[in-house]
Amino acid sequence: MALVAHGQGAGDFASLRAEFALPESFPPEVLAEAEAAAGDLVPCPGSREDATGLPFVTIDPPGAKDLDQAVLLTRRPGGRFRVHYAIADVAAFVAPRGALDAEARRRGQTLYLPDGNVGLHPPMLAEQAASLLPGVVRPAVLWTLDIDSDGEPSTVRVRRAWVRSVERLDHDSVAEALRAGTPHPSIAALPELGRLRREHAARRGAVEPQVPEQRIRAEPEGGWALVRRPRHEVEEWNAELSLLTGMVAAELMIEAGIGVLRTVPEAPPDAVDWLRRSAHALGVSWPDSASVSEVLAELDPADPASLALHAGTVRLLRGAGYTAFDGEVPESVGHAGIGGPYAHVTAPIRRLVDRFATEVCLAVAEGRRVPEWVRRSLPELPRLMGWSDSRASRVERACLDQVGAWVLAERVGTTFDGVVLRFDAAGAAEVFVQNPPLLARCSGVTAPEGSEIAVRLTEVDVVGRRVCFEQA
Structure with a gap:
């Protein structure tokens, strides 16, 4: 049973918001621009591909309204798959160098606090006009990926489209439907493709520490509880679709010599040697020929020794950042946690950099020059996102620490x-x-x-x- 904070722990997070100088609202000019953009964009035949006949679904945490991604999976002969992945087209609403754009650059990303979010974009866009809500036509950037029997993408297509989600799902409902043998037809292939991509991650050397994840839960009777966030297989499978798209996007950028990547340098040999010694001390088997990824894949994160090794693995993933380039491709473009080059393109409602990276991919796929407003912005994105990621991490940590202190205050x-x-x-x-x-x-x-x-x-x-x- 979770311990619940009442009394002094039943308060809000106003002091924390003030400490981090989090904005309470959007400036009037930003709201006015958002309202105008939302009202001006109406589905127009011929303005983009009509994909409204594809039965997309969204899979998000319960209650989520800022829906960035919608998916449709189909099986193909020979153990192959086709992935249709629709991403909210935020650039359709945000004019370059306008008030909305300037405010998004100041914020960097949406911050999630227990008593309410601090959005990257105004709710009229993030939760309404740009969100891939069910039953309504929305502008999207549509990725179509054909996956071979080894889990590798064989063909890639990306373009602007109109889409319409048919249902909003969450991880619990998807898991329950899969157990009952009645999955939604649009994602019936998710377990097979998800497992295939998880195996692919181990083969390519992805390093994924399974550290305990905490979650703050608002209690119906009032107060806050700190609980352990369960790890859903469904959530991991769904995440693989986003990772797959981000890896494909990164390859497009590298081939074209322009873009912005999410990068994590490879761990130095002495760090891996240290982890190997830790495994030996913990009694965890590590065959000489096995990689970090292969060892971690065999562990039960609930086992205390495995938990400690996973916690130590975090040391291998230091130096995360963003790498922008226009012309010469940098020598180091990989993401050690993912096991290859990777770019953020699947969460533009919630993260600034995705809008720019997506525009690069669209231009490259269409064989046209990347827009100047994107090229001019690339050099500043690593700084903006680095600052934003740091603030988001500190805010999340402060919220968890605050609730932990509230819960334990009388103990x-x-x-x-x-x-x-x-x-x-x-x-x-x-x-x-x-x-x-x-x-x-x-x-x-x-x-x-x-x-x-x-x-x-x-x-x-x-x-x-x-x-x-x-x-x-």
């Missing part, structure tokens, strides 16, 4: 179950506390990494969003 002296994940340079341990699920520093730990231990809560600083434990 100093209580003992909890935990797992030792790793030790820092000063010798302090990071532990994963099972309930409530949180990562915290713990003093006096004598047990090795991967050990299950009892920890005692020694201090809670609600204002500073800090909790401290010691080994019990």
Whole structure:
């Protein structure tokens, strides 16, 4: 049973919003431009491909309204697949260098807080006119990918289209329908293609740490709970479609010599050697010929030793950033976590860079010059997105820490179950506390990494969003 924060923990996140100077609303000129853009764009035959006859569906968390992606999967002979992946065409609403564009550059991405989002775009666009809601015609960028029996894309087509989703699904409903043997026809092939692409990820060397994910849940009776976010196979399969599209987009850009990629450098050999030694110390088997990806794929993340190894794997994925180029392709264009070049193109409602990367892909696919407004923006995108990613990470961490402090405020002296994940340079341990699920520093730990231990809560600083434990 989840521990729930009431009283001082039943408040809102106003102080956190003020601390990070998060905007409370959009400027009037931005709202006016958004309203005009939403009203002006009406489906017009011949203005883009008519794909409204394709039965797309969306798969998102329950309650989501900013729907970036819609999908249709079909099986083809010989174990092959065709993926139709429609992405919200935000560029159809946002004029280059207008008020909307300027505000989006200031924000960088949508921030998700427990008491409400801080959107990249005004709700009239993000949740209405641009969102791929069911039953309405929407402008989209449509990717059609033919996948061979090995999980590799064989042909790629991208263009602007009108689409109409037929149903809004969520991960739970999709999983339930699959278990019952009654999947939606548009995604009946998702398990097969998803598993094929997961196998492909292991082969190409993708490094995917399965660290515990936390989620803040609003309780019906009031207050907040910190719970462990379940890992859905459906969510992983659906994510593979986005990753596949991003990898195809990256290849288009590299071949054309222009674009912006999401990059993570390969881990240096000494970091991999360190992880191998950690695996040995944890009792995790690591054959000499096996890669990091292959070892991780065989682990049960729920096992304490495996959990500790996954936590250590995060050290291999340092230096994430964005690489823009126009002319000469940089030497390093890979994403170590994905196992190849990758670009953000599938979430333009929620992330700034996707709009520009998509315009590059459309121009390259159509054999025309990339628009000047895109070329002029490429050099500044790494800075804008780097700052935005950093702020989003700090806001998310602050929210989790705040709820953790609220939940534990009255429990100093209580003992909890935990797992030792790793030790820092000063010798302090990071532990994963099972309930409530949180990562915290713990003093006096004598047990090795991967050990299950009892920890005692020694201090809670609600204002500073800090909790401290010691080994019990």
